[in-house]
């Protein structure tokens with residue numbers, strides 16, 4: 001069992017908001033909306049685990065811990081949320097677990113459900129940064145373009161803050177740039 005901590009009120013509101021947006025996006029892209037909704041509800045469930053507990057919890061479950069995760073253990077909160085869904089709540093739906101696993105840094109190849117959760121997390125209505133609303137709108141008509149822009153935002157944000165960019169995020173951008181790419 002993953003020792004989860006109660007979510008702060010603001011975080012819970014974010015999760016519900018992500019879930020609702022996931023539901024609507026799933027309807028737009030012919031994905032099972034309830035599975036998408038549940039991904040939203042669960043995606044940040046491990047977010048309040050103290051950072052110093054994250055690496056041992058991940059290692060005990062063979063979750064990969066690379067240089068980026070050692071520097072920023074919070075990057076593990078998606079993988080630990082997926083582990084908690086399986087261990088604590090008996091959820092065995094691999095597509096849902098993967099979407100939750102991948103919501104933090106993305107992945108070189110992403111399913112529709114992965115993309116819906118990733119974009120919903122970055123653009124739910126409680127997010128107030130410049131451009132959030134237009135990115136949210138774009139997600140309903142061009143999910144791949146919205147994903148590409150969200151990834152660029154993420155990389156720019158990391159660079160501005162002096163954080164290193166996770167290799168999976170860079171791989172996602174790289175793959176998006178290839179002409180044969182089908183995401």
Ligand SMILES: [Fe+2]
Pocket residue numbers: 043044047077078103104121
């Ligand atoms: Fe998250």
Ligand SMILES: [Fe+2]
Pocket residue numbers: 014018043044121
């Ligand atoms: Fe989130």
